Amino acid sequence: MPVGTVEDKALALNDIEISVIDLFVRGVQVLGLPKSVGQIYGLLFITPEPLSLDDIVERLGISKGSASQGLKILKGLGAVATKYLPGERRDHYVAQAQLKVLVSGFVNGELMPHLESGEDRLAVLLEDCATDETEGADFRKERIERLRRWHGRSSKLLKTIDRFLG
Amino acid sequence: MPVGTVEDKALALNDIEISVIDLFVRGVQVLGLPKSVGQIYGLLFITPEPLSLDDIVERLGISKGSASQGLKILKGLGAVATKYLPGERRDHYVAQAQLKVLVSGFVNGELMPHLESGEDRLAVLLEDCATDETEGADFRKERIERLRRWHGRSSKLLKTIDRFLG
DNA sequence: CATTTTGTTCATTTTTTCTTGAACAAAGTG
DNA sequence: CACTTTGTTCAAGAAAAAATGAACAAAATG
Numbered sequence: 218m219p220v221g222t223v224e225d226k227a228l229a230l231n232d233i234e235i236s237v238i239d240l241f242v243r244g245v246q247v248l249g250l251p252k253s254v255g256q257i258y259g260l261l262f263i264t265p266e267p268l269s270l271d272d273i274v275e276r277l278g279i280s281k282g283s284a285s286q287g288l289k290i291l292k293g294l295g296a297v298a299t300k301y302l303p304g305e306r307r308d309h310y311v312a313q314a315q316l317k318v319l320v321s322g323f324v325n326g327e328l329m330p331h332l333e334s335g336e337d338r339l340a341v342l343l344e345d346c347a348t349d350e351t352e353g354a355d356f357r358k359e360r361i362e363r364l365r366r367w368h369g370r371s372s373k374l375l376k377t378i379d380r381f382l383g
Numbered sequence: 384m385p386v387g388t389v390e391d392k393a394l395a396l397n398d399i400e401i402s403v404i405d406l407f408v409r410g411v412q413v414l415g416l417p418k419s420v421g422q423i424y425g426l427l428f429i430t431p432e433p434l435s436l437d438d439i440v441e442r443l444g445i446s447k448g449s450a451s452q453g454l455k456i457l458k459g460l461g462a463v464a465t466k467y468l469p470g471e472r473r474d475h476y477v478a479q480a481q482l483k484v485l486v487s488g489f490v491n492g493e494l495m496p497h498l499e500s501g502e503d504r505l506a507v508l509l510e511d512c513a514t515d516e517t518e519g520a521d522f523r524k525e526r527i528e529r530l531r532r533w534h535g536r537s538s539k540l541l542k543t544i545d546r547f548l549g
Numbered sequence: 550c551a552t553t554t555t556g557t558t559c560a561t562t563t564t565t566t567c568t569t570g571a572a573c574a575a576a577g578t579g
Numbered sequence: 580c581a582c583t584t585t586g587t588t589c590a591a592g593a594a595a596a597a598a599t600g601a602a603c604a605a606a607a608t609g
Contacts, residue, residue: 233515233523236508240501240530247497249415251597265522270556280599285557306607307555314526316533331413335406342402349399356431357399360480364406367482370548377547381540417567436586446569451587472577473585 230260230276237263238277248323253279253287258296258312267300267309295322317382324375332371339364396426396442403429404443414489419445419453424462424478433466433475461488483548490541498537505530 230238241259242252256277261268268276273284288310291297296319297310313319342361349357396404407425408418422443427434434442439450454476457463462485463476479485508527515523 231517233508233511233527236504236511237527237530240504240508243497244501247415247494249413253598263523263526265519281556282558282600283598286598289557314529316536328413331409335410338402338406342399342406345399345402351397353431357403357429360429361399361403363480364403370482374544374547377543378540381543382536419568447586448570448588449568452568455587 228276234260234263248327250290251287253277253283254290257284257287258291261297261310261312262314267302267311269305269307269309271307273310293322294319294326320382321379324378328375332368332375335368339368394442400426400429414493416456417453419443419449420456423450423453424457427463427476427478428480433468433477435471435473435475437473439476459488460485460492486548487545490544494541498534498541501534505534 238256238259241262242255245255245258246252256279257273260273260277270281270284270288273279273288274281277284288297292299296313298313300309300311302309339361342364346354346358346361404422404425407428408421411421411424412418422445423439426439426443436447436450436454439445439454440447443450445453454463458465462479464479466475466477468475479488505527508530512520512524512527
């Protein structure tokens, strides 16, 4: 390693970078994702060059574990892409910056699974309801029927959102 | 107080009630709201009679503080309504069970404020960008312009959702 | 192959969020 | 009014979620 090297290992973030990262941190928190995910995506979004895991760790000052974990989530959502650079051993990442892709990834990765598990639960509820003859059974039947309708409309809504952005 | 009273103070929840409450607990957690909010809304949703704060505390086995806090959030979202019962001193609550109203309440109470604060931040960013002449400024300008477009589309999307349910 | 580089996993620690319960205020009652 | 009932607030404790960092595995290098 060269001694007395002039440049710092990690270049400090400038004002614009900080603001953009901050914006994404708040954004992902609304969506229920960890702060580090917002930091990483924000940094990639505002940086022209593809960054390696170590770049991310150094520039954001977060741990390697967090960075690895955050990138995993972002890859799962389709929010970052891997860019292979000739002569580079490490993976380098860039932000996927198409709103449609991001929203689709979130809808399919986070919202749909919940809707589907809800569907299973509703099926069980309907069975339980069929044999329910206790006080107030009619009211409960009506309410669970309503839940079914909500479920159907929610599915359609997600499809509408996809169409809206497509 | 009558001695040797036969009925329990709090009637235990039956299977259907438990399942429905569970469904809402998971639902509100997706939306980033506390578990107690889901419990309270679920109980009101599946109960024919309006319930008082104490009814809620007893049937769910949560603290008065949580119940009060949870009801406050639900009122703020327009998800519960107060029903005045003649001859009753306490407030009694019923679930607002129209999907449209619930979604509107959430959109206006939770999503819109974030979008609006994002708008302010974007305005600041645009100013900072104008005077940015450092390496990579063009890229950053392009990205922040993109954020503006995202913001506009998000607003429209929320309106589309409202229309979809209306 | 032995060694270095790179990235993941996971037990632990830290941070954040939620719940509790007691103190308090506000309103109702006799 | 003094007393009760009802509901809110908030400091402290409990629970849940996220970040850390060291151990590990996998792949590249010479």
